[in-house]
Amino acid sequence: MNTPAATRFSEKLVAAGFLLFGSFKPEDKDQVPKTGTGSAPKTLLIIGSTGPSLWPAFKAAPEAEDGKSDPMDRYTRRVLSNLAADFGFEPLFPFDGPPYHPFQKWALKCGGFSQSPFGLLTHTTYGPWAGLRAAFLSADELDISIPGDTPGPCISCQEKPCLTACPVNAIQLDTGYDVPRCLQYLGGTPDAGCWTGCHARKACPVGQDHAPDATNGRFHMKSFVGLA
Ligand code: B12
Ligand code: SF4
Ligand code: SF4
Numbered sequence: 001m002n003t004p005a006a007t008r009f010s011e012k013l014v015a016a017g018f019l020l021f022g023s024f025k026p027e028d029k030d031q032v033p034k035t036g037t038g039s040a041p042k043t044l045l046i047i048g049s050t051g052p053s054l055w056p057a058f059k060a061a062p063e064a065e066d067g068k069s070d071p072m073d074r075y076t077r078r079v080l081s082n083l084a085a086d087f088g089f090e091p092l093f094p095f096d097g098p099p100y101h102p103f104q105k106w107a108l109k110c111g112g113f114s115q116s117p118f119g120l121l122t123h124t125t126y127g128p129w130a131g132l133r134a135a136f137l138s139a140d141e142l143d144i145s146i147p148g149d150t151p152g153p154c155i156s157c158q159e160k161p162c163l164t165a166c167p168v169n170a171i172q173l174d175t176g177y178d179v180p181r182c183l184q185y186l187g188g189t190p191d192a193g194c195w196t197g198c199h200a201r202k203a204c205p206v207g208q209d210h211a212p213d214a215t216n217g218r219f220h221m222k223s224f225v226g227l228a
Helices: 004-015 051-059 071-087 103-110 179-188 199-203 214-224
Strands: 019-024 043-049 090-092 113-115 121-123 131-138
Touching: 004 019, 004 071, 019 103, 043 103, 051 071, 051 214, 071 090, 071 131, 103 113, 103 121, 103 131
Parallel strands: none
Antiparallel strands: 019 043, 043 131, 090 131, 113 121
16 A cells, blocks of 8 residues: 555554554454445554554643543544544444454454563564554455564564563463452552553563653553553
8 A cells, every 4th residue: 555545644643643553354253343334344454552652642632631531542532533534444442342352363463463471462663562542444455565564573582571570470471461460569569660561561672662651651550450
């Protein structure tokens, strides 16, 4: 997709703090809903963000200061719904549910991602700091190639420092991520370093330039524990 419309689409996405992570042609097993006209979509685009990409655009938006709940999700819905409409896509959002759309499975199909031992997908370029913000459905088969569309980094990572970074061992290779243990530690430790971002994510050597700063990281952790 290398047309003037594609360039304009990409520029508008970036200006609003988002990125195109990739795309794929949905098959029946992918659990992609039909479009509003009842036909099966021919392309699904995954729209995402990184720590530094989204924060400045979000902070300048009215949602950031209106005091209502879920400000980043509301910003995402407003901006990406408008953008999708302008370019003839139908948007789906990861926060609509339960039941939730299987965004991580869809992102894995785009390429560039691997499943980390702690549940998040880690990206070849953005490391564990890639947020999944929307899927855009298209009735047309679009030809989109993204640089870096390779298997994600966890497959060849030998040391796996993410597995030993949690101070309360809430992340284990065999049992995965122990959410109650994590929340108990965060709740009882107001000065924990992970209040600015999970240590497992910070320990990953990939994509460190795309990590959020401390204020941004704290916003996401508060939102995770239900305080934002
Ligand atoms: C419910 C949910 C949670 C729940 C439960 C997670 C779980 N055990 O499944 C809780 C509240 C614990 C959670 C926590 C977090 N989550 Co969450 N979560 C979701 C949500 C809304 C739905 C997941 C789901 O049920 N999907 C439905 C199934 C059918 O989808 P699936 O793709 O087929 O299933 C995959 C996941 O279930 C995954 N999985 C299995 N175990 C775990 C454990 C964790 C921690 C995660 C993140 C995923 C995961 O494996 C499956 C196969 O790929 C998704 C958004 C979405 N729509 O996917 C975000 C999502 C998975 N979460 C995300 C994030 C970033 C987090 C946090 C890091 C929040 C934060 N602080 O920023 C934390 C992790 C805490 C930490 N220590 O930092 C991101 C992951 C991005 C990525 N690169 O992969 C998503 C995609 C949201 C987004 N907008 O980007 N999350
Ligand atoms: S340290 Fe990073 S690349 Fe290595 S397994 Fe963990 S998340 Fe994957
Ligand atoms: S947020 Fe802190 S306690 Fe929770 S899994 Fe990450 S490092 Fe462990």
